Amino acid sequence: xxxxxxxxxxxxxxxxxxVLAVDDDQTCLRILESLxxxxxxxxxxxxxxxxxxxxxxxxxxxxxxxxxxxxxPDMDGFKLLELVGLEMDLPVIMLSxxxxxxYVMKGVTHGACDxxxxxxxxxxxxxxxxxxxxxxxDKNRGSNNGDKKDGSGNEGVANSDQNNGRANRxxxxxxxxxxxxxxxxxDDPSSQKKPRVVWTVxxxxxxxxxxxxxxxxxxxxxxxxxxxxxxxxTRENVASHLQKFRLYLKRISGNQQAIMANSDLHFLQxxxxxxxxxHRPIPAGSGQFHxxxxxxxxxxxxxxxxxxxxxxxxxxxxxxxSLSSSPSSGMFLQNPTDLxxxxxxxSLPLNHIDGGNILQGLPMxxxxxxxxxxxxxxxxxGNSMAAFPSFPSTQxxxxxxxxxxxxxxxxxxxxPSAFPGHQINKRLEHWSNAVSSSSSTLPxxxxxNSNSIMSHQFDDGSSSYSIPFCDSTIPLxxxxxTNPRAFYRTTDLDSNANVQPGGVYYDxxxxxxxxxxxxxxxxxxxxxxxxxxxxxxxxxxxxxMGAEAGSLDDIVNSTMKQSQGDLSEGDLGYGGFSSLRxxx
Amino acid sequence: xxRQVALIKxxxxxQGYLDEQFMELEELQDDANPxxxxxxxxxxxxxxxxxxxxxxxALERGSFDFNRLDNYMHQFKGSSTSIGASKVKTECTMFRExxxxxxxEGCLRTFKQLKKEHATLxxxxxxxxxxxxxxxxxxxxxxxx
Numbered sequence: 001x002x003x004x005x006x007x008x009x010x011x012x013x014x015x016x017x018x019v020l021a022v023d024d025d026q027t028c029l030r031i032l033e034s035l036x037x038x039x040x041x042x043x044x045x046x047x048x049x050x051x052x053x054x055x056x057x058x059x060x061x062x063x064x065x066x067x068x069x070x071x072x073p074d075m076d077g078f079k080l081l082e083l084v085g086l087e088m089d090l091p092v093i094m095l096s097x098x099x100x101x102x103y104v105m106k107g108v109t110h111g112a113c114d115x116x117x118x119x120x121x122x123x124x125x126x127x128x129x130x131x132x133x134x135x136x137x138d139k140n141r142g143s144n145n146g147d148k149k150d151g152s153g154n155e156g157v158a159n160s161d162q163n164n165g166r167a168n169r170x171x172x173x174x175x176x177x178x179x180x181x182x183x184x185x186x187d188d189p190s191s192q193k194k195p196r197v198v199w200t201v202x203x204x205x206x207x208x209x210x211x212x213x214x215x216x217x218x219x220x221x222x223x224x225x226x227x228x229x230x231x232x233x234t235r236e237n238v239a240s241h242l243q244k245f246r247l248y249l250k251r252i253s254g255n256q257q258a259i260m261a262n263s264d265l266h267f268l269q270x271x272x273x274x275x276x277x278x279h280r281p282i283p284a285g286s287g288q289f290h291x292x293x294x295x296x297x298x299x300x301x302x303x304x305x306x307x308x309x310x311x312x313x314x315x316x317x318x319x320x321x322s323l324s325s326s327p328s329s330g331m332f333l334q335n336p337t338d339l340x341x342x343x344x345x346x347s348l349p350l351n352h353i354d355g356g357n358i359l360q361g362l363p364m365x366x367x368x369x370x371x372x373x374x375x376x377x378x379x380x381x382g383n384s385m386a387a388f389p390s391f392p393s394t395q396x397x398x399x400x401x402x403x404x405x406x407x408x409x410x411x412x413x414x415x416p417s418a419f420p421g422h423q424i425n426k427r428l429e430h431w432s433n434a435v436s437s438s439s440s441t442l443p444x445x446x447x448x449n450s451n452s453i454m455s456h457q458f459d460d461g462s463s464s465y466s467i468p469f470c471d472s473t474i475p476l477x478x479x480x481x482t483n484p485r486a487f488y489r490t491t492d493l494d495s496n497a498n499v500q501p502g503g504v505y506y507d508x509x510x511x512x513x514x515x516x517x518x519x520x521x522x523x524x525x526x527x528x529x530x531x532x533x534x535x536x537x538x539x540x541x542x543x544x545m546g547a548e549a550g551s552l553d554d555i556v557n558s559t560m561k562q563s564q565g566d567l568s569e570g571d572l573g574y575g576g577f578s579s580l581r582x583x584x
Numbered sequence: 585x586x587r588q589v590a591l592i593k594x595x596x597x598x599q600g601y602l603d604e605q606f607m608e609l610e611e612l613q614d615d616a617n618p619x620x621x622x623x624x625x626x627x628x629x630x631x632x633x634x635x636x637x638x639x640x641x642a643l644e645r646g647s648f649d650f651n652r653l654d655n656y657m658h659q660f661k662g663s664s665t666s667i668g669a670s671k672v673k674t675e676c677t678m679f680r681e682x683x684x685x686x687x688x689e690g691c692l693r694t695f696k697q698l699k700k701e702h703a704t705l706x707x708x709x710x711x712x713x714x715x716x717x718x719x720x721x722x723x724x725x726x727x728x729x
Binding site: 023024026027028030031034035037038071096097118119120121122418 | 585605607609611612616617620624625627628630631655658659661662665666667668
């Protein structure tokens with residue numbers, strides 16, 4: 001693309017950018033609306049957070065950016081921020097008269113891409129479009145990294161290439177050094193695709209070791225990179241991973257003691273899983289984390305990407321919190337196996353479209369807990385490897401009933417009513433547990449597996465599980481919502497889909513998924529109180545299906561490699577899954 | 585007439601009733617939004633009247649829930665800042681200080697002051713807008729030189 005072309009194409013962009021402004025104060029809202037109009041954005045306003053969510057849910061692609069006040073009577077601005085990040089993966093800017101750094105920090109940890117102080121000045125609003133570009137850019141980069149072919153990553157986002165091109169140029173001007181490296185390497189959009197970095201357990205361990213060595217507060221990506229001494233790892237990858245890690249820890253540290261060292265697995269899982277989906281706040285660009293499900297499928301070692309991503313997003317945070325708060329230390333699986341569980345969870349998503357997402361959210365909290373309680377690092381390798389694979393297979397050893405047991409327990413308790421993310425997490429946990437249990441038992445018939453899992457879980461004490469499972473439909477939705485988008489945009493899935501190696505397994509999974517999801521999810525959806533999620537789920541499902549196939553494939557493959565029987569495992573997972581789903 | 589309008593506006597600034605934020609608002613007023621400033625001011629007064637009522641009730645109850653009062657005041661301050669109501673904003677800040685210090689007496693005193701400032705500003709702005717309307721729409725959009 002020539003410069004002129006880019007400029008021309010991109011020149012339109014900030015103009016007409018669709019902003020949703022939310023503020024309970026009518027005066028401020030009116031002023032904000034006017035300021036935004038002056039910047040030539042297309043503005044929609046509402047003074048209720050609920051209404052804002054409805055607007056966003058009704059059409060995911062209706063807005064490019066959300067600006068929200070922090071103090072609102074019907075819903076906390078941070079909560080809205082989390083929800084938007086989780087469900088819609090849109091950039092959100094916080095607005096407040098509070099200049100207290102604590103609020104700003106809260107905004108950051110909940111995933112806001114900026115924090116403005118009232119009274120807002122027009123100069124500040126003139127630049128907010130950069131957040132939209134950045135998030136698309138990062139998504140593209142992430143997807144590109146995972147994608148083998150050029151351009152596939154960009155399919156989902158029409159403007160992304162242009163934006164990227166422009167962003168590249170523009171960012172060269174305005175950006176901090178973080179971007180420079182990246183940009184220097186990727187001068188034009190097509191060269192942005194780099195192989196995705198998968199944050200394996202080992203890699204993450206090195207990372208954490210380096211961070212600990214440097215001191216958490218002082219850890220800088222460059223130094224970490226040097227300490228880690230891993231070839232082909234770029235500073236960008238580390239920076240991105242570090243950011244996610246920090247966010248994760250912040251979330252966790254609220255609820256539990258510092259997990260740092262132990263959270264490796266969790267974190268990995270999370271980051272690995274979510275990449276594509278909601279990493280709005282966290283630039284998913286780094287290919288390090290595979291987009292949630294897709295990533296898991298493709299990437300194998302860590303399905304958790306999605307999960308991490310989830311965690312990182314506000315919902316994830318919420319999820320984590322909820323999980324941790326519940327009596328959960330037990331919940332999280334005291335056993336090392338938990339880790340495995342986690343993996344399973346992540347694998348779940350792969351299988352299930354909605355599951356994928358959910359898992360992503362869930363596994364994280366679990367993971368961390370596990371890590372904390374158990375120092376599961378060792379376990380992780382076995383379990384976490386493939387979201388999928390772990391799911392059916394590897395976990396066996398790791399997934400003792402306990403895990404599922406724990407998970408389940410945690411699940412019900414953990415699920416914060418308020419937060420859909422939580423629910424999702426729980427679900428994922430359930431599933432993962434279920435899956436893992438089933439996998440551990442090995443290829444018993446799927447039905448059995450699920451049953452055994454369920455009973456297992458129940459035996460352990462989480463008898464209430466089945467119900468929660470059934471009841472909670474939400475988990476899927478959020479995940480799903482983001483997934484399609486993630487998939488489309490980041491093309492993680494796409495890449496996975498392309499891979500399709502294990503025909504048999506894949507097909508069966510695929511079919512099952514579609515079969516299961518369709519009816520069950522719909523049922524779930526309808527029964528679900530959480531409308532937003534339901535809708536999302538539905539949407540996701542359809543969107544997902546395709547994506548899933550790809551990811552499943554990968555997952556399956558990876559699983560196969562790891563565990564014993566491929567099909568059986570796949571079946572197991574599936575069976576368990578389906579049985580679980582039917583519950584739902 | 586125009587001069588009169590300009591003078592009134594200038595005095596409002598000079599006396600510290602309004603600050604630069606108000607000027608920003610005027611900047612936003614244009615042909616597409618001919619009465620923008622007035623609209624915003626109306627909204628503000630409507631909103632703030634409600635807030636003042638709430639605060640008043642809370643204070644009358646005598647329970648002095650400082651947190652709640654602080655919250656109200658925070659909102660009040662937010663909108664006052666957005667419109668550029670400088671003196672009102674100052675009173676808000678003081679009120680919040682008293683709240684944080686748990687000084688009920690101080691709160692009451694400041695609140696009285698705040699109401700006064702608020703009422704004064706309202707009157708003055710109403711006057712200003714009325715005059716501006718009479719002077720002709722174009723005048724409103726102009727900044728005092």
